Amino acid sequence: MASITIRNLDDEVKDLLRQLAAENGCSMEEQARAMIRAAVEGRAGQAGRIDQIEKTLRALTDPGQNATPLSVGSSKPSIRGRLSGKRILLIIGGGIAAYKSLDLIRRLRERGASVRAVMTAAAQEFVTTLSIGALSADHVFTDLFDRNDEHDVGHIRLSREADLMVVAPATADLMAKLANGHANDLASTVLLATDKKVLMAPAMNPKMWSHPATRRNRATLQKDGIAFVGPAKGEMAESNEAGEGRMAEPLEIVAAIEAMLDERSKPLAGRRIIVTSGPTHEPIDPVRYIANRSSGKQGHAIAAALAKLGADVRLVSGPVNIADPAGVTTTHVETAAEMKEVVEHLLPADAAVFVAAVADWRTANAAGEKIKKVAGEGPPSLKMAENPDILAGVGHHSQRPGLVIGFAAETQDLISNAQVKLKKKGADFIVANDVSHESGIGPSGVMGGDRNKVRIVSRSGVEEWPEMGKDEVAARLAALIAERLRTIVV
Numbered sequence: 001m002a003s004i005t006i007r008n009l010d011d012e013v014k015d016l017l018r019q020l021a022a023e024n025g026c027s028m029e030e031q032a033r034a035m036i037r038a039a040v041e042g043r044a045g046q047a048g049r050i051d052q053i054e055k056t057l058r059a060l061t062d063p064g065q066n067a068t069p070l071s072v073g074s075s076k077p078s079i080r081g082r083l084s085g086k087r088i089l090l091i092i093g094g095g096i097a098a099y100k101s102l103d104l105i106r107r108l109r110e111r112g113a114s115v116r117a118v119m120t121a122a123a124q125e126f127v128t129t130l131s132i133g134a135l136s137a138d139h140v141f142t143d144l145f146d147r148n149d150e151h152d153v154g155h156i157r158l159s160r161e162a163d164l165m166v167v168a169p170a171t172a173d174l175m176a177k178l179a180n181g182h183a184n185d186l187a188s189t190v191l192l193a194t195d196k197k198v199l200m201a202p203a204m205n206p207k208m209w210s211h212p213a214t215r216r217n218r219a220t221l222q223k224d225g226i227a228f229v230g231p232a233k234g235e236m237a238e239s240n241e242a243g244e245g246r247m248a249e250p251l252e253i254v255a256a257i258e259a260m261l262d263e264r265s266k267p268l269a270g271r272r273i274i275v276t277s278g279p280t281h282e283p284i285d286p287v288r289y290i291a292n293r294s295s296g297k298q299g300h301a302i303a304a305a306l307a308k309l310g311a312d313v314r315l316v317s318g319p320v321n322i323a324d325p326a327g328v329t330t331t332h333v334e335t336a337a338e339m340k341e342v343v344e345h346l347l348p349a350d351a352a353v354f355v356a357a358v359a360d361w362r363t364a365n366a367a368g369e370k371i372k373k374v375a376g377e378g379p380p381s382l383k384m385a386e387n388p389d390i391l392a393g394v395g396h397h398s399q400r401p402g403l404v405i406g407f408a409a410e411t412q413d414l415i416s417n418a419q420v421k422l423k424k425k426g427a428d429f430i431v432a433n434d435v436s437h438e439s440g441i442g443p444s445g446v447m448g449g450d451r452n453k454v455r456i457v458s459r460s461g462v463e464e465w466p467e468m469g470k471d472e473v474a475a476r477l478a479a480l481i482a483e484r485l486r487t488i489v490v
Contacts, residue, residue, distance in 0.1 A: 082258050084112030089162035091187045092132070093171035094122020096237040097203035097247035101168055102127065104250040105135040111254065117141065118158065120174070120187045144186040159194035164261055167191070169203030169247045172214050178226070179217035197260055199326065201253050202231045206243025222329060229256040230323040248323040256326025259308050266310025267482040272349045273311045274401070275303040276356035276390065278318035280336045284382065285367035292357045296320030298407075298452060299355035301474035303328045306353075309478050314349070316342045318356055336362065336387040343390055344397070350488075351403040351481055354391045355431075362387050395426025402488040403481065405429045408457075411436035418457040428484075430457040431477065456480070 088108055092101045105115050115136040119129060129140040141158060159165070167174060167187075174187060178198075183189040191198065200221070208214060209231060222228065230248030235241070248256075277299020281289040296317060303315040304325035315330040316339055324330040333339045336358045343352070364385040371380055391406045406427040408418040411434070418432035432455045453467040465476065 082111060083108060083261065086113045086163045086261055087161060088113050088115045088257065089118065089158060089165045089190070090115055090136075091118045091165065091167045091174070091190065092120065092123040092127070093167060093169045093174045093187070093203075094120050094125060095169045095171050095203050095247075096126060097169040098123050098126040100247055100250055102131060102135055104166075104168060104253055105132065107250050107254045108257070109135070109137075111258075113257075114138070116158065116162070118187050118190055120185060122171070122173075141186060144189055156193050159190045159196070162194075162196055164257060165191065165194055165196055165198045166201070166253070166257060167198065168201035168253055170200035171202075172204050172208045172211075172217075175200065175202065175214065175217045175221060179220040179224075197225075197227065199227045199229060199253075199256055199260055201229050201248050201256075202245070203247030204231075204245050205236060205238065205241060206245040209243075209245040227256070227260060227327050228324065229253055229326040232323040233321045252323055252326075255304075259304070259326055262308060268306060268478075268485065269310035271311045271351065271485060272314065273306050273481070274314050274316065274343060274346050274349045274352040275299060275306065276316045276318075276339060276343065276354050276358075277303065278320040279357050280318045280339060280359045280387075281334050282336065282359045282362035282387070283334075283366040284363050285369065285371045287370050290359050290362065291319075292359065294318070294320075294357035295449075296322055297450065298470045298473065299353075300325050301470045302353055302355055302477055303330075305471070305474035305478035306481065309482055314346050316346070316356070318358075336390065340388045340390045340393065343394060347394070347397065347399040347401070349401045350485060351405070352394055352401045353405045353477075353481070354394070355407050356390075357407075357409060358390060359387055361385065389425070391427065392425045400426070403428055403484055405431060405477075405481070408432040409435045415455065415457065415462055418455065422457055422459070428458065429480075431455075432457050 090101065090105065090108075092098050101117075105117070108115050116138050117132045117136050118141045119127075119132065121142070124142065129142060133140045174191075177183070177188040178191050181192065183192045202209065202218075204214075218228070229252060230246070231244055232246045232248060233242075233244045234246045236243070236245060278296035279292045279294040281291050283289045299317070300315070300320070300322055303313050304327075307313045307325060307327040313325075313328045315325065315328050317324070317330055317332050318339065319332075319334060331342050333342055339356065339358065361384045364383040391404070394400060395404050395406075404425075404427045406421060406425055406429070408414070408421050408430050410417045410432065414432050414434050418430040421427070422430045433452055450470055451467055452470050452473045454465050454473060456463040456465065465473070468476075
């Protein structure tokens, strides 16, 4: 199913599809694929006939029907109303990622938000005010000294009328200006004058992102209360450039916005929770390493879910290709030894959730130069050393958190291995999942996939959860943690 041509649908069906996609947090094309797949598998209408898709769309979006959106398979509430009536001031910085702001505006308006845009002079080199204005259905602000906009101190009005300020893309220049209190154009002046929350979605060349000055500026902004979403790793617009610096995708930014504007009760407010995620890379030589197939999706989802419940989440992430969760303070590491050092430095904490798939072994002496193949000689012998056991170290630490949760990724004897781990590591819970190819979890398995099926192993027994998306696993685990911490005084 390589492509979907939405334009061929009639306008009414397109509107229904657009609404359903907004509810499920995906694109119209992704929603259409999900529904066609469901129809083929016999989950939509009569015997999975393709001609039932339009009827299914109408049924799913009819308030009088009790159907559940096919792509979700759960009873989670509609996302559509979460931003209804919210006012977003979008500041668009100058960078090739500015084109994503067009889709971001569309996504926000689909969910009921109103969007006003401020564009820097550099941003106007990449996208036009006409395009931004057409999608936002509002005036686009560009000039600090515009007589029409500033007759009533427009930059102050802009900064105060919004419910949230979003900077996407957030360039190194914009971050530097705000971190150091500069206000020499409309965007920086509005940011400095606001009394509202600010969310930044950084986008820049990997070298710029890793530069010490940018790192200092980000640390300063986080200390000042600025939230971040991304950046992610990947290919850059420039030829032969890749690394961390890609702006988060529009739906990721929307999710971060929803989390920041969520006014529901925060049962984990005031709690500090450590989460580890992803794999570790143990070097063999400068170009090779020992690793595993962990994508970090489950750990990052858990960190995000805990943050949504109000926790001060400190995520320690191994090398992954996904964006940092919004509202979470993330530290990036490579090796198990680095992860252990950062985790112990973050103690004390109320809880710790060890999701990372830490390599059990490392080479005892990593080579300083690339190990070369020599004709006639066999492969080199690698002397291995055991990595530190981070979960056990914290489970038996003098500053042990009140709640310690570990993960067990097993390919056989799932429950018995998890029970042994529970006792040995000093954990309160072990979240056990079957990562074998025979598990039947999703099309690509648990590691690297989007679905999971877990068992919660504790001293009181084993609770089996049904297969679900990793975000839903994260939400249920976060609720369990909140309930458990409610009875614990740390």
